[in-house]
Amino acid sequence: MPTALVTGATAGIGRAFARRLAAEGHDMILVARDAARLEEFADRLRARHRVEVEVLPADLAADTQRAEVERRLADEQRPVDVLVNNAGFGTSGEFWDTDAETVQKQLDVNVGAVLRLTHAAVPGMRRRGRGDIVNVSSVAGFFAVSGSTYSATKAYVTALSEGLSVALAGTGVRIMAVCPGFTQTEFHQRAGLQMGRLPRAFWLQADQVVHEALTDLRRGRVVSVPGLQYKALVAVGRLIPQRIQRMIVTRTTPGRT
Template sequence: MTTALITGASSGIGAEFARQLAAQGHDLVLVARHRDRLDSAARDLVSRHGIEVEVLSADLTDPAGLAAAVVRAQDPSRPVSILVNNAGHGLLHDFHHNPLAEEVAHLRLHVEAVMSLCHAVLPGMLARGEGRIINVASVAAFMPRGTYSAAKAWVVAFSRWANAHYRRSGVSVTALCPGLTRTEFHHRMGMETRWLPRWSWLSAESVVRDGLKDSLAGRSVSVPSWRYKAAVLVSKVLPDRVLGHPARRPMGE
């Protein structure tokens, strides 16, 4: 029986990773800020699948919260065989309008937390000769759209290098790059989404299914759905002035 540690596991893509990995028989460590949600999810997963589930309430933008997650991730007595770095959030406004503290916390969550947890699990995975890491990025990583895109571009670049470097030792590292996905992400961000076309949305279930499949295949980058694969290809030829101006509307507009 292997153990998967999932950050941002209380909702959205993270919660779907927990459901699908539990259905495959993996024990889980669920990490998120909301303890009540984690406890509820843990009870449901244990009841449905008969697995073991640990919960860790931690804010990964806080040094103490990240340190607690790192300690659990590198515990040799309870080894983590699958790491899913999923925790994340978006910033609605332009860089110069956002308080610097919000931008720094945003960077810590998307870059420092990912780097720290990868660093924590890799020695054990390499010693055992097997392991999988899935770093949830975004198709925004391929487009110049503020610090969110910049952070996700780091995730993709790091995952590509790490997969090439560690794959020969039995450890795969995959950057999962979904497009618009039906979760709480945009609501928490305060972004109006009713104007976006229905065809542009993916389900968390399909995103996670594709990500797990590509991770098992040892791919360094996973872009779910043909339409977002096409968007990534198109992004390589369109000028930055076109790609760099997404229409983001605050809720209520």
């Protein structure tokens, strides 16, 4: 059976990826900070889908713990066929009001972990001539969001994925950035963002994001934007001057006061 490793696997989009890949017959490696939630979820996947599930508790902002995940990805005796870099978090408030340690941790998880885990996985995938890497980015990465370092981290993830997809063309290794918009998960609550003003039409479901992402990956797309509303938003955004973009985003971003 093929094996998939998913980070941030206990909630939201990561959990939906793990459910879908297990249902498709992948053995799973689940990575997250909460060991108890990992074990509970692993038991569910084993019982429902009859697959092997390995749990790997790790805080990807911590060098030594992230290194354990890197070593697992580089283990040629137990190859990983699919890597989903999903772990990440946002913050609320202005840049200067957020303590430097929190901003650094966000950079370490949203950017550093994606870079290091992708770097660990690619050599073995190239040697085997196959492998898939899905980097969970965000629509926010296409826009300059005032007060947010989150959009900057996601712009990096998308650009990295696009660049590597060019470098790996013809190797059998596929890399794609999936860029969802607002999705019904724990993300916004954890970030302390107030989302009550956002119209219902802009909310996506995690399973929808995963379905569209995997469909796009298997069609050979490098960037996936789930949801017609967000496809339209990104397309229109490319036609609007950046000065006007910044004005619109500043006035309409949920959670700003």
